[in-house]
Amino acid sequence: MARIQLENISKAFGKVQALDGISLDVKDKEFFVLFGPAGAGKTTILNCIAGIVMPEEGVVKFDDQIMNLTDSAHRNVAMVFENYALYPQMTVYDNMASALRSKLYKADESVIKERIQWAAKIMKMENLLERLPSQLSNGQKQRVAMGRALVRNPNVFLMDEPLAHLDAKLRNSMRTELKEMQANLGSTCIYVTHDFMEAMALGDRIAIIKEGKIVQIGNGDAIYYMPCNEFTAQLMGDPEINLIEAEITGTGNPYSVQFRIKDEQIVLELPEDNGVYAKIRELGLKKIHVGIRPQNVKYSFEPKEGYFKASVYSYESIGNKSVIVADCGDVFHNQLRMIAPNGLNVAIDSDVYIHLQLDHAIFFDPESRKYIVRYDEAAYIALAAAQEER
Amino acid sequence: MHSRKQRGLNILMNVLLIIYAVFALFPLLWMVLISFKSDTEVFTTTFIFHPTLSNYREVLLRSDYLRYIIDSVIVSGGAVLVSIIVGVPAAYALARYNFPRKEELAFQILSYKFAPEILVVLPLFMIYQKLGLYDSYLGLIWVYQLISLPLLIWVVRGYFEDISVEIEYAAQVDGYSWYQIFFKMLVPLIKPGLVSSALLAFIFAWNCFTFPLILSSNKVYPVTVAIMKYLGTDSAHYGQLAVASTVSALPAMIFALCIQKHLVRGLSFGAVKG
Numbered sequence: 001m002a003r004i005q006l007e008n009i010s011k012a013f014g015k016v017q018a019l020d021g022i023s024l025d026v027k028d029k030e031f032f033v034l035f036g037p038a039g040a041g042k043t044t045i046l047n048c049i050a051g052i053v054m055p056e057e058g059v060v061k062f063d064d065q066i067m068n069l070t071d072s073a074h075r076n077v078a079m080v081f082e083n084y085a086l087y088p089q090m091t092v093y094d095n096m097a098s099a100l101r102s103k104l105y106k107a108d109e110s111v112i113k114e115r116i117q118w119a120a121k122i123m124k125m126e127n128l129l130e131r132l133p134s135q136l137s138n139g140q141k142q143r144v145a146m147g148r149a150l151v152r153n154p155n156v157f158l159m160d161e162p163l164a165h166l167d168a169k170l171r172n173s174m175r176t177e178l179k180e181m182q183a184n185l186g187s188t189c190i191y192v193t194h195d196f197m198e199a200m201a202l203g204d205r206i207a208i209i210k211e212g213k214i215v216q217i218g219n220g221d222a223i224y225y226m227p228c229n230e231f232t233a234q235l236m237g238d239p240e241i242n243l244i245e246a247e248i249t250g251t252g253n254p255y256s257v258q259f260r261i262k263d264e265q266i267v268l269e270l271p272e273d274n275g276v277y278a279k280i281r282e283l284g285l286k287k288i289h290v291g292i293r294p295q296n297v298k299y300s301f302e303p304k305e306g307y308f309k310a311s312v313y314s315y316e317s318i319g320n321k322s323v324i325v326a327d328c329g330d331v332f333h334n335q336l337r338m339i340a341p342n343g344l345n346v347a348i349d350s351d352v353y354i355h356l357q358l359d360h361a362i363f364f365d366p367e368s369r370k371y372i373v374r375y376d377e378a379a380y381i382a383l384a385a386a387q388e389e390r
Numbered sequence: 391m392h393s394r395k396q397r398g399l400n401i402l403m404n405v406l407l408i409i410y411a412v413f414a415l416f417p418l419l420w421m422v423l424i425s426f427k428s429d430t431e432v433f434t435t436t437f438i439f440h441p442t443l444s445n446y447r448e449v450l451l452r453s454d455y456l457r458y459i460i461d462s463v464i465v466s467g468g469a470v471l472v473s474i475i476v477g478v479p480a481a482y483a484l485a486r487y488n489f490p491r492k493e494e495l496a497f498q499i500l501s502y503k504f505a506p507e508i509l510v511v512l513p514l515f516m517i518y519q520k521l522g523l524y525d526s527y528l529g530l531i532w533v534y535q536l537i538s539l540p541l542l543i544w545v546v547r548g549y550f551e552d553i554s555v556e557i558e559y560a561a562q563v564d565g566y567s568w569y570q571i572f573f574k575m576l577v578p579l580i581k582p583g584l585v586s587s588a589l590l591a592f593i594f595a596w597n598c599f600t601f602p603l604i605l606s607s608n609k610v611y612p613v614t615v616a617i618m619k620y621l622g623t624d625s626a627h628y629g630q631l632a633v634a635s636t637v638s639a640l641p642a643m644i645f646a647l648c649i650q651k652h653l654v655r656g657l658s659f660g661a662v663k664g
Contacts, residue, residue: 052563072559073564079563081560083554084556099563
């Protein structure tokens with residue numbers, strides 16, 4: 001087990017800058033998640049740590065030891081590849097045993113057998129051991145690839161979307177299993193995903209990657225409640241956060257936000273909050289982007305005090321709840337998303353009345369799109385700090 | 391109605407195939423028949439004659455025919471061996487690495503097969519004379535690379551391309567060195583392609599006539615050229631000629647039959663889907 005540090009790693013493939021000055025410090029025994037959209041460079045970071053890809057600049061350190069010139073065989077890392085990379089000519093058992101049969105990590109056959117039985121049990125694939133990879137489904141292959149990594153005792157586990165091809169039920173149980181296992185093994189784990197639920201559930205800390213750069217590093221709560229910019233805010237959370245272009249009016253006693261919904265000027269008073277008011281005054285903010293999570297948008301099908309009118313664009317179920325998308329004006333992409341229970345009788349294009357719980361709002365700068373302030377900031381900083389300690 | 395039409399088509403197809411098979415195989419059959427005929431009967435009989443083994447005795451026991459066979463084995467086998475040693479790494483490089491003008495190089499290798507042998511053999515003859523490669527095993531093995539190497543490289547390259555590069559990475563991470571990965575992980579995966587293309591290359595080299603005819607004389611005498619010996623200027627021993635041809639065709643036939651399954655599979659799909 002080791003502490004993994006990357007210092008200012010850059011890597012280009014031809015003209016494409018895959019990584020641009022990546023610096024990470026993954027603590028020993030930490031479960032570290034790399035999260036970002038496709039093509040952000042997450043896999044390349046793993047490859048740099050594994051020694052498969054040589055960074056053009058920067059240093060890779062394991063426990064303060066520079067590893068740049070160590071080949072991947074000697075780095076003692078276990079990696080789960082996104083496309084499984086199973087050896088097609090070997091049975092599942094031999095696949096899993098391969099690392100422990102290599103000269104470097106040699107173990108007794110009896111030890112190997114024990115480890116494989118253990119890993120197979122966790123991965124729920126005891127009955128697959130004699131099969132060839134070509135006889136497995138994608139989900140099963142993925143589990144074998146995981147198992148092949150788990151039988152080892154490496155410096156670090158590198159996992160590249162190891163649950164992506166499992167069916168939903170198995171994925172959930174694996175997620176729980178994985179977290180617990182990692183805690184028990186006391187191993188460092190770097191985990192790549194583009195599923196924010198996975199990132200939130202598994203990661204001690206999460207790094208948001210975009211176009212080869214790190215956008216934000218922090219624990220799940222910090223990133224979810226205090227995203228450093230709109231990109232992160234949009235990435236974390238499903239359905240996506242609502243962003244409204246608004247103007248700040250008023251003298252500070254109180255302040256209001258003003259925006260348009262379908263030719264109608266809406267003026268909403270900002271609830272009193274010392275942090276928010278101080279920031280507005282300090283920066284002399286005029287224009288602002290208001291971010292509101294869908295669960296903080298309330299709806300009604302009858303006109304109500306403090307609700308403004310919009311029309312229903314769509315209503316779809318996402319499992320145990322549904323999302324209403326309303327057609328609006330100044331909102332990004334003209335759409336406002338809100339959470340509703342299942343089974344409502346909602347007609348498309350019918351009127352819906354919306355209330356924004358502004359006391360949960362996050363404010364962003366409309367120019368730089370960076371985080372400015374949010375309601376109850378101090379409480380959320382404390383929450384994030386508490387998660388850090390756990 | 392439909393099925394009757396289908397059956398009619400089937401019968402027609404089979405009849406046509408049989409006609410083609412007879413057409414294609416008849417020369418072979420004729421060759422075998424002649425090999426059992428005495429010289430006097432070659433021109434006077436067709437299917438009814440007095441079978442004799444005298445031709446076989448004459449060719450196999452009383453001439454240097456076995457030496458010629460051994461020469462052919464050495465030259466063809468050597469050529470294939472060199473092709474494997476040179477071609478597999480070349481195929482790997484062409485499949486895995488990116489370097490300037492890679493496709494042009496690959497195409498150039500393939501283009502060695504395009505030119506008719508007769509076109510290149512005369513300049514080669516003069517070069518070989520100068521280099522002292524004329525009439526030597528090495529010289530023939532070398533020139534046979536024109537036949538066997540492109541075939542092997544192109545087939546094996548396809549196999550390497552089908553192996554996802556992550557398999558190599560995975561093996562690296564598992565603690566294997568490059569050579570171990572190559573022999574333990576990659577060679578088993580390219581084996582079908584390697585075996586079939588090597589055997590095909592062997593057959594091509596075995597059957598090659600123009601190169602040994604011009605580039606060798608007494609010291610190295612592959613069987614294809616040796617057959618000509620039985621065709622003298624004053625007399626033609628067709629019976630012995632037929633024996634020599636029959637025997638020289640045997641290895642190729644045996645190989646082809648043994649690897650028939652691999653041959654079609656190995657050359658048609660390079661499927662190593664993980």
